[in-house]
Amino acid sequence: MPDLTRILLGSVFGCYLLAVLLYLLALGRTGPATGRAALVLVSGGFLLQSACLAQRWWSAGYLPVTNLFATQFFFSWALAATFLYFELRYRIKAAGLFVILLNLLLLGSALPRDPKIPPLIPSLDTPLFTLHIGFSFFGYAFFAMAFSLGVLFLIQQRRPTPLLPPLAELRRLNEEAIFLGFCLFSFCMLWGSLWAYLAWGFYFSWNIKAFWSFIVWLFYAGMCHAKFVRRWQGTGYAWLSIAGFGVVLFTYLGIGLLMASNHPLD
Amino acid sequence: MNALPPPPLRTRLWALCTSLKAAIVLASLATLLAMGGSLVIHFNPQLFGDLDQRTLGSWLAANLPGHPFRAGWLVLLTVLMVLLAGNTLCCFFDWLFRLRARWRKLGEYLLHLGFLLIVTGYLWGSVAGDRSSGNQLREGETVPLSGKPGWYLRLDRFEAVPGPGGRPVDMRSSVTLLHGDQPEKSATIRINHPLLWEDLVILPESFGRSPSGFRFLAAGGRSIDLGPGTVARIARGVELQVLDFYPDSVVDGAGRTLRRGETLVDPALRLALVKADGTRWTGWYRLRTGVPAELAGLGLDLQPREPLFQTFTVLTINRDPGARLALSGAAAMLLGTTLALVSFYRKRRLGDRPSIT
Numbered sequence: 225m226p227d228l229t230r231i232l233l234g235s236v237f238g239c240y241l242l243a244v245l246l247y248l249l250a251l252g253r254t255g256p257a258t259g260r261a262a263l264v265l266v267s268g269g270f271l272l273q274s275a276c277l278a279q280r281w282w283s284a285g286y287l288p289v290t291n292l293f294a295t296q297f298f299f300s301w302a303l304a305a306t307f308l309y310f311e312l313r314y315r316i317k318a319a320g321l322f323v324i325l326l327n328l329l330l331l332g333s334a335l336p337r338d339p340k341i342p343p344l345i346p347s348l349d350t351p352l353f354t355l356h357i358g359f360s361f362f363g364y365a366f367f368a369m370a371f372s373l374g375v376l377f378l379i380q381q382r383r384p385t386p387l388l389p390p391l392a393e394l395r396r397l398n399e400e401a402i403f404l405g406f407c408l409f410s411f412c413m414l415w416g417s418l419w420a421y422l423a424w425g426f427y428f429s430w431n432i433k434a435f436w437s438f439i440v441w442l443f444y445a446g447m448c449h450a451k452f453v454r455r456w457q458g459t460g461y462a463w464l465s466i467a468g469f470g471v472v473l474f475t476y477l478g479i480g481l482l483m484a485s486n487h488p489l490d
Numbered sequence: 491m492n493a494l495p496p497p498p499l500r501t502r503l504w505a506l507c508t509s510l511k512a513a514i515v516l517a518s519l520a521t522l523l524a525m526g527g528s529l530v531i532h533f534n535p536q537l538f539g540d541l542d543q544r545t546l547g548s549w550l551a552a553n554l555p556g557h558p559f560r561a562g563w564l565v566l567l568t569v570l571m572v573l574l575a576g577n578t579l580c581c582f583f584d585w586l587f588r589l590r591a592r593w594r595k596l597g598e599y600l601l602h603l604g605f606l607l608i609v610t611g612y613l614w615g616s617v618a619g620d621r622s623s624g625n626q627l628r629e630g631e632t633v634p635l636s637g638k639p640g641w642y643l644r645l646d647r648f649e650a651v652p653g654p655g656g657r658p659v660d661m662r663s664s665v666t667l668l669h670g671d672q673p674e675k676s677a678t679i680r681i682n683h684p685l686l687w688e689d690l691v692i693l694p695e696s697f698g699r700s701p702s703g704f705r706f707l708a709a710g711g712r713s714i715d716l717g718p719g720t721v722a723r724i725a726r727g728v729e730l731q732v733l734d735f736y737p738d739s740v741v742d743g744a745g746r747t748l749r750r751g752e753t754l755v756d757p758a759l760r761l762a763l764v765k766a767d768g769t770r771w772t773g774w775y776r777l778r779t780g781v782p783a784e785l786a787g788l789g790l791d792l793q794p795r796e797p798l799f800q801t802f803t804v805l806t807i808n809r810d811p812g813a814r815l816a817l818s819g820a821a822a823m824l825l826g827t828t829l830a831l832v833s834f835y836r837k838r839r840l841g842d843r844p845s846i847t
């Protein structure tokens with residue numbers, strides 16, 4: 225089975241890589257066919273990746289997100305889903321390029337790792353874990369999309385280009401990504417807190433990873449309101465989206481790399 | 491032109507309490523403070539290491555006086571969260587007065603109410619709850635529950651569950667919660683499956699083994715296990731009772747045998763010999779020193795063979811009176827967020843946004 229997984233993974237990576245190249249090409253020559261071909265490739269890659277995830281889930285008997293390979297794989301899948309959600313809904317094209325690039329980076333760095341699924345230890349053997357992790361990566365994926373839209377808002381503002389959606393549209397999409405991401409991340413926090421209460425006897429932990437997750441949540445809660453304040457709309461919101469994703473990256477990667485934590489997934 | 495008179499103080503105060511900008515400022519300050527505070531925690535593990543093992547209230551009471559600068563930010567963060575919750579409460583009331591016109595925002599109301607309940611529940615638990623870890627229990631043993639006079643916890647059975655490689659991966663403790671001597675609730679607790687009862691949450695933490703007695707070789711090659719509570723009828727109507735067992739003992743200047751530790755170093759058994767005529771001898775058998783003359787005199791040449799061990803479970807017993815409130819807050823927030831999420835596009839289509847500040 226690992227061979228099948230490797231073949232599937234290689235094909236998924238190939239699809240996303242080609243899609244990125246085509247999107248970049250479409251940036252140069254605005255041919256609609258190139259963009260459409262890129263979308264077909266992302267969709268194909270996503271379907272294959274979904275099949276791979278389903279097969280791994282089925283054979284493990286639980287959502288396999290218990291080691292670095294598996295979390296990178298799942299995060300990459302959530303990013304692709306988020307990209308497709310925006311692309312199919314709004315045809316954002318280049319506006320989602322960063323998300324697909326990030327996806328490629330994640331999947332690329334996961335490929336050399338061992339895809340073997342470790343046996344599930346009892347502390348992770350609960351549906352609360354699946355809900356907690358699933359929602360956390362979807363929240364992160366929407367925050368990544370908001371980051372991408374924020375960066376492109378600033379680019380469009382400084383060097384207007386017909387290749388990107390108009391400013392008003394970018395602003396609206398950015399606000400949408402933040403709101404949806406916040407809702408999904410709230411689910412992650414709520415299920416995680418319930419899990420912590422049943423596993424540790426308290427629902428709010430000061431351990432560095434859990435605490436930074438709270439910081440991420442509070443930051444985006446503030447952002448959900450900042451869009452109602454005229455001064456923060458548009459440019460300010462774009463910068464906040466960029467800063468917010470920095471906080472997300474630190475929580476997901478930085479803490480693991482720089483600091484020791486006793487979070488169950490470190 | 492006539493300038494409008496400034497609104498009354500009451501109106502201005504209410505406007506501040508329900509101000510969206512105030513909410514943003516408070517949330518931003520709390521975020522920045524928490525970021526800085528997390529570094530203080532990280533670089534002071536000796537101070538903050540037990541923050542999760544205690545309620546925030548008891549931790550602050552113990553550490554704030556000695557470390558006002560390093561621990562003070564936690565007080566500030568609590569104040570900011572209380573202010574944010576107060577702000578949310580005011581906004582919530584402000585909306586409630588106009589609920590009929592704004593039923594479409596039910597999701598947002600529930601979400602905000604949820605946050606309020608969670609913060610209140612957390613503060614309540616931080617002040618009135620307590621956390622106790624490292625509670626060791628052996629099978630049949632009963633411990634009183636701190637903060638709940640008259641309540642006890644008994645361990646009925648313990649089993650370490652081995653994984654595929656033989657290493658233990660889970661711990662099953664069958665426990666009974668007693669009110670006086672009346673059983674109130676029994677449950678088998680294991681990882682992720684605690685015993686929940688009113689404000690109590692009882693869960694497995696770890697387990698261990700401790701020496702509980704010794705196996706001896708008696709006359710005729712018979713082996714006999716002796717530990718506290720053992721009663722054995724031995725030769726010529728004499729009863730041998732084991733009163734106590736010390737894994738490590740020491741004799742003080744006055745000749746008294748004392749317990750020195752829990753590791754097997756110099757084990758000793760306190761024995762009683764009760765004869766049929768009612769006469770009784772009690773004394774220590776220090777295994778390294780040799781069989782006491784009283785036993786040898788009865789022909790009881792008990793030679794120590796191997797130690798006996800008893801497994802104990804280590805439980806966490808936390809009491810959090812605010813947990814139920816926080817749980818209802820979580821339910822409100824879950825429902826509210828779901829409603830806000832599913833109604834998002836409809837509201838956006840209708841241009842349903844609060845007026846811009």
Ligand code: HEM
Pocket residue numbers: 403406445448449507508509510511513517574577578579581595598601602605830842843844
């Ligand atoms: C940490 C606590 C809070 C959280 C997590 C929170 C979360 C949210 C969320 C997710 C929204 C929906 C945003 C959207 O529709 O795009 C929202 C809307 C709103 N919140 Fe909060 N909020 C909090 C505190 C507050 C406070 C203290 C106030 C009062 C000033 C407030 C006032 C509002 C208002 C006026 C709206 C807009 C409602 C509408 O669409 O009509 N929030 N909040």
